Amino acid sequence: MRNMVAGLLAGVMVGAPVVARAADCAGLTNLKLPQGEITMVAVTEAGRFVSPYGQPLHGEVPEFCRVAGVLRPTADSNIKFEVWMPASGWNGRLLGVGNGGFAGSIGYEQMGGALKQGYATAGTDTGHEGQAEDASWAYKHPEKIADFGWRGLHLTAVAAKAVIAAYYGDGAKKSYFDSCSDGGREALMEAQRFPGDYDGILAGAPANNWTRMLSSGLDITKAVVDPEAYVSSMKLPAITKTVLEQCDAQDGVKDGVLNDPRACHFDPAVLLCKGGDSRECLTEKQISSVRKLYAGGVDAKGHSLFPGYMPGDEWTSWATWVLGSSAGSGSGVLYMQNYFRYMVFDDPKWNPLTADVDAALQTAEAKTGKDVNAVNPDLGAFAARGGKLVIYHGWDDPAISPLNSIAYYESVQKTMGGEKMASFARLYMVPGMEHCIGGPGANLFGQLGAPSAKGPGTGALADLQEWVETGKPIGEMIAVKLGTDNKPVMTRPLCPYPQVAKYKGGGDVKDATSFACGAE
Incomplete structure (x- = not known):
């Protein structure tokens, strides 16, 4: 990162x-x-x-x-x-x-x-x-x-x-904050606790609920590190290929990107090995692992701790973050393990395979929740002083479930009301973007200093500044995907949630002008 x-x-x-x-x-x-x-x-x-x-x-x-x-x-x-x-x-x-x-x-x-x-x-x-x-x-x-x-x-x-x-x-004259991942959590923490620090905040893929996110990771780890259940990254291309065959065209465009993966009800059981094991199929235990990754972790009563990953970009996004090169070596496992060992239990020998998920969550909440979680939905003080907040999240994020950003945004909306929310906050869900940046879709829109489709002086940070300094609300943004020669190969509108970019039915599917924002 x-x-x-x-x-x-x-x-x-x-x-x-x-x-x-x-x-x-x-x-x-x-x-x-x-x-x-x-x-x-x-x-x-x-x-x-x-x-x-x-x-x-x-x-x-x-x-x-x-x-x-x-x-x-x-x-x-x-x-x-x-x-x-x-x-x-x-x-x-x-x-x-x-x-x-x-x-x-x-x-x-x-x-x-x-x-x-x-x-x-x-x-x-x-x-x-x-x-x-x-x-x-x-x-x-x-x-x-x-x-x-x-x-x-x-x-x-x-x-x-x-x-x-x-x-x-x-x-x-004005102060801004722009970061992603844990930096997205930091961004929301600033808005919640210190509303006078920044006038405009750009929060990408916020890891704002550490205790539940990593407790969910603990539950997932216990389920998928079994050597017989471990899914080698060599099998990921077959999973993504099957997902796209089933769901890619649902949004009216077959482009290798799912506009909203929630509409894809993919069951990995269709890849069940009929004969011997191979890269093109999944065993029964591997099917259970993939289902677990999509579903997310649960507590002892089966209640969700944190949402799971989205289908459509298992290859290549899951390879490093989720699965790693061997059972238990993914980045997500390391974050979870180190969090509980050194921040929660003060025990370098703490073993996730023998840990109780509910007890781990309870201890994590009590010991670190007040310091690391940024989940307060009341942003009244930030809004009252004219602060503006833009949250964005890639639908293909393999590190932090994109559903978490939707859940937080909707909690603020419920707390403050839709009209008030619209006056100071926006959420953008980015089809085909992985963690903060990159992925098969158009994923550069001026975040983190990255280029934007319309060149210098445009993009997410520039739009946020204009909203803060002139009062002009942010609407549609344009994202771009660059090729290996740094030339654009795709542009696509990013729409304020819950709107989505819909294909107009004609025109180049890689050109943003062929799409318009509208209700899903």
Whole structure:
């Protein structure tokens, strides 16, 4: 997840840039922060930039003032953050970037892209350093879990605004946040707990219900790691091929993408092996595993813990996330295992195969729920101050069920009312998009600094800014799929949920103009 947008950053500017006043970057060394300190200030020349992790950013960056610091709200806190500010051509806005997985690093790639677009930008490691799947830092460190869950992002936003105001002599006119996955959870956490931090929030594939999502993963793992039930990724092409044969044409277009996979009632039993086992069929136990993956995990009474995966893109999306190269090696299993071992039970030897799902969920809720879950449907304070929220989720997401975003959106709608909801929030379900980006469908629409179909100055973030700053609501967006030569091979409308893009009955099926948004 950390480098998922490398190579895709493009300039997106809305409105005329604000000419920065002459500012003394070095003078920021003496800036006082209430719960931390500045540790490094440097004028960084235009050109190539290599992150502290040794990774060169895509393309060149303009000259900027780089400020690094550490925040220590508790004795066990060590929240590293950075703020980057264009030396000239600042557009007057702050763009905060988030994290993936268990965080542990600063999103330098996305920060570099934001800088090129004219933003002052900020990011944090949320209080620890480590790879995205690693949660060992949380072992017996409850304050670090709070820093990861909500405190690090909030305090970084506060510090970034202070740094920006000191550098430019004036604060950012508007502040935005753009992230996905755990960053989508962070985005919703900001809207729910700290409605004054950001004016506009772009939340992709939010992992906002960690306790139930990973308890569901525990139940699924117990069912599918049996060597006889494990489905090798070599069998995935046959599953996807059969799904598409059965369901692809349901939306009026046969294009390898399911417009809404909920309409596909695929039963993997049609692939039952008649003779010997092969890549083209599934055994009885493997059929049960696939059904479990579609259904999602349940508690002891059979009640759903978290929705399952959608049919239509098992190959290639399930290969790494869901199944891995051997039984129990998928990324989802590692996230689940590390969460319970290091954040919930403080037991490195905790074994998911012998664990009780209901007890695990109960303990997870009690110990970490208040810090990591972002499920509050009352966004009244955020809406009242003029905040705007855009949630998006790929229908082919193999990491976080897309049905979870629909469930959260509808919970906000039920709590606040449809008319109020429409005044400040939108949900976009993206056919053929996998986790945050990529997949067989049109999946680039200006999220995470990615290109958009209509070029610079357009796309999700630009539309969100226009909504915040002019009051023009977001409607249809256009997504694009790029080929290996970075040229468009497909465009498709993205419609505000619950609308869907419907084929008009004529025209190129790979051209967005052949579709129109309407009721499903």
